[in-house]
Amino acid sequence: MRPPLSSRPFAPIVALALIAACALTGCSASGSVPKGVQGTPGGSGVRDPLFPRLGNGGYDVQHYALTLDYEPRTGRLTGTAEITARATADLSAFNLDLHALRADRVTVDGLGSAANQAGDELTVRPRKDVARGKTFRTVVRYSGNPRTITDSDGSEEGWLRTADGALAVGEPAGSMAWFPGNHHPSDKATYAVTATVPEGLDVISNGELAGETTRAGRTTFRWKSARPMASYLATLAIGAYDTKTSRTPTGLPVITAVDPSVADDSAALLAEIPKVMQWSTRRFGPYPYSSIGAIVVPDGEVGYALETQNRPVFPAEHFQLDILVHEIAHHWYGNSVTPADWRDMWLNEGFATYAEWLWAEDFDGVPAQQNYEKAFEDESNWEFPPADPPSPARISSSPVYGRGAMVLHKLRQEVGDETFDKILKGWPAEHRHGNASTKDFTAYAEKTVGHRLDDLWRIWLYGEDRPARA
Template sequence: MDLRRPRALAAVAVLLAAALTGCTGDGGRDGGGEPGAAGLRDPYFPQLGNGGYDVRHYALTLAYEPRTGRLTGTADITARATQALSAFNLDLTGLTVHGATVDGEPAAVHREGAEVTLRPKGDVRHGATFRTVVRYSGTPATITDEEGAREGWLRTADGAVALGEPTGSTAWFPGNHHPSDKATYRVTVTVPEGLEAVSNGEPVNRRTGGGRTTFTWRSAEPMASYLATLAIGRYETRTARTDSGIPVHTAARGNPALLARIPELLEWEAEMFGPYPFSSAGAIVDPGLDAGYALETQNRPFFGTGTFDASTLVHEIAHQWYGNSVSPASWRDMWLNESFATYAEWLYAEDFGDKPVQESFDEAFAEEENWAFPPADPPTAADISGPPVYGRGAMVLHRVRLAVGDKAFFRVLRGWPAAHRHGNASTDDFVRYVEETAGRDLTEVWDTWLYGRGRPAGPGG
């Protein structure tokens, strides 16, 4: 994500906490199953996500009417039980659930706040793969923070854009909405004829009839739910290819010339970060939508009002390796996403603008806002996208580079996303990986730059 200002996410955390519910259950029945936890105890969003199962695939079938703002959906969710389940939860904000089945049998539905509790007819066995189908509809919510940044379902004059970081994906489909539970996706959406509907991954099908057009998109590589997107409107869509053959699907209003640079920038980043981890790339550009930020939605980053420039494009493309392929284990690890993406901007400024990385480091060091808190330990949910996560996070990487040398550092840049490709990783995982790759103890770097509470005396540390 590129914010240009910190996002005040505390209001979202309060909203989720207020939605606290429990699957009270009876301690298991038939097979001795227990209710799955209503939340994964994330340090910043403790009620986000759900325990007891791991989602493998989402098949979302949606219909949207821009005139009324009504969304009608069916979520077909394939998951594996990580315990014997008598009941389990899904995260869903605002929309009405009309019914649900588990493995074809009707399930009891209980709704409280942002939690939907499903009680299947019989227990789901530990280790079993099971299928949940939820029918729902309503007007999806837009969540606006104190700084004016918006997420969830953002209506436009002719459609809508869905943006999910950190909790907005709960506004348009039910699921296990924590970054630690990644899954593949198939999104089928029907809209009035004349509109485009663009999502993640690759286009599978498009058919028109009766004044409506149905689009299907497939994401074959695992994706965290906050990276899922859907853009509906009168976009100009195009497909290009990189020199290595990666399809680049774009949707834009006005088709800015900068879109033509995506293949070039993608190849440049692949030289530094390793093979591109997904089957396609691209962008969604809507200059009329002022969300307050750009977002690294998987395969297809979103750019709204005033955010589509070369440096931000480099930032969001870098996230495809750092944050999308290697996703955070919890929201405390957000700095791992943003530090690498910000450092990519510094590398771009050096290679394309003759501005040495050290100069970018010195500028970041001089900015007071970068020292508000340690990047690996934001004080509240409102701070997980604050300036230290970006600027000081990138400074941590540069201090690692100075400590271990360029050869080892660039091995880290390529090796880290390869080691955790399509998975999740924590700050502790990163610290161990860097020290093992470099073959040395970097306690001084971590203590001073990653966890230190104050600014060092000078850039030299």
């Protein structure tokens, strides 16, 4: 997972900003608010414990329809984002996250609306108040050259330009570099992505390909994701890829896209995806999505593998069997059951790491206890409790992965294999396509076991110090 940007300044709406925005957006030149408005502005940020400015309050996005046109030669992106949302409060204004791109025109329910940009906040004031419970449609036309975001740990996310196209990855905040939205994991939505690029290039995104047409030297690809997705899991890969669609023995589509320069080296592992899926379904329960696959890119385009929904992204150097198992496991733990906030990242990474241990146990004859003991002796796993990362820069640090997996192993030892298997399957079933917190998980485990597990959580999940014995 990728650590985010520093907190962004709140963008107050002032009369002069509204008047200037109206010149662009087509609202009344005075920027006046209709009489009788009772709403209040939605919050900029959802007060995430680690990223308080990320996301926005006052509404719940239901669907993103993104129409994009990209020119790799210049790096320019032109886009239209149609955002269907339900108001969770009476709104006189609301915010969208958008990084380094210009909003050229904004409408709400077909009416030109005032829009002001400051930092990564796009503040929209509809011409009419939006009543709580109402479903409303915001359309943002935007353009510019998307930028790469450098996180506090030095990793890069957002929009990564490549030799012949681009790669968009968004954990935790990078998706705002290519489309406006409510970019916090607590607000999941369905997606339709239509992208036009020069003929000869491919576009790969989440979900399934709904169509492809070429006209006047440019090709348009239409991708649809019918299952809810957190925006940090959205991806867009543009370039000359070797693409292939096959099926697992159960009929699940496997959609892969590989850069030609690494296609030969990747072929054998790509062929293992059906086996990994068969094992994962047996271990974790029914697969939550309608396709799986992979995007494999050359080294240097991205510095890490990422569990982008349906189609994990791998740089060639990280396209290995254990990492493939890890990223596919995220579709149960992280993608379907998504953290309530970024403090809960161990629920993603601890489970995915433990999936690696289970795979080694089932196929390599290496007991999970052996990997547990190795993790126990690793000093880096004890730098902080896995359920309490101290800063945004640490949400991808060792305790979130290794000690998170140790929590699960101690739970397995406490309750036995049969009950632990029920938890492995029942947890993603209980919160399928939803959000959940660490407290939700501990309560679920205790309900399944039938008694409290206070000592386990106190020592392994929240404890500051390493116990004397493993």
